[in-house]
Amino acid sequence: MLPQKEPKKLPPSSPSIPILGHLQLMKLFLHQVLYSLSQSYGPIFSLHFASCQVVIVSSAKVAEECCTNYDIVLANSPSTVAGGNSGYDDRILVFASYGEQWRNICRFCTLEIFSSARLNSFLPIRRDEIKRLLLNRNKEPQPHHLATTSLRMLTGKRYFGEDVTKADEATVLREVMSEIIEYVVSAYPGDYLSILRLVLRNYEKKCLS
Incomplete structure (x- = not known):
């Protein structure tokens, strides 16, 4: 019996719809929607756009760390x-x-x-x-x-x-x-x-x- 993988610890997220995830949030001014979510869930939160998992960072300090310590990983x-x-x-x-x-x-x-x-x-x-x-x-x-x-x-x-x-x-x-x-x-x-x-x-x- 293969050992089960531990579930990934993701940042907090808003309620989602099965299969679609958070696609209903995709509006013309997406940046305004993300800003509104950051006020409720903090400077780091996660969303699922169908099968694509994304993490939104709205903190300048964390963004700087992402661009310096994890730049190659996040370059794709x-x-x-x-x-x-x-x-x-x-x-x-x-x-x-x-x-x-x-x-x-x-x-x-x-x-x-x-x-x-x-x-x-x-x-x-x-x-x-x-x-x-x-x-x-x-x-x-x-x-x-x-x-x-x-x-x-x-x-x-x-x-x-x-x-x-x-x-x-x-x-x-x-x-x-x-x-x-x-x-x-x-x-x-x-x-x-x-x-x-x-x-x-x-x-x-x-x-x-």
């Missing part, structure tokens, strides 16, 4: 419809799981984007964008300031706000970015229970378009 990302279509079959940094591809991308980002030499070369751009932000603080809010700064650092062009380099190109890029963000950050139950993809076909069609 589950395959999703959005990642497959918008992330070139999970090949970009946001969707890629730990491996050779992931390490190469991280190495490239470290050397070509986040190195001291690179950040110093982008200093005039960052200063100019901060100056623009401060000068326009009493005007319309600028929710795309971070995207503007990042894109200008990468391409040397402005795609949001004033002084857009190429209006037509900027319009197309803004539309594409909005669509990608909409589907990447949205919660799609079909990622966790494949039979739901037969019902929620519209999501996949939009991701492919």
Whole structure:
């Protein structure tokens, strides 16, 4: 007779539905739902999205420990419809799981984007964008300031706000970015229970378009 495995000790969790688990919590603003749960169950709690077990961490201290002591273990990302279509079959940094591809991308980002030499070369751009932000603080809010700064650092062009380099190109890029963000950050139950993809076909069609 084989010895029985001890059950895993999981963080507290809210009541779930058989088979579905907590899929009913997957709404458009999932982050607000998770925040509400953290107020009831504490900074660390667990959920089950069908057969996928997840642990939510909303404590900065614990998150830091996860990123330092368990970074390789937690570097893997589950395959999703959005990642497959918008992330070139999970090949970009946001969707890629730990491996050779992931390490190469991280190495490239470290050397070509986040190195001291690179950040110093982008200093005039960052200063100019901060100056623009401060000068326009009493005007319309600028929710795309971070995207503007990042894109200008990468391409040397402005795609949001004033002084857009190429209006037509900027319009197309803004539309594409909005669509990608909409589907990447949205919660799609079909990622966790494949039979739901037969019902929620519209999501996949939009991701492919």
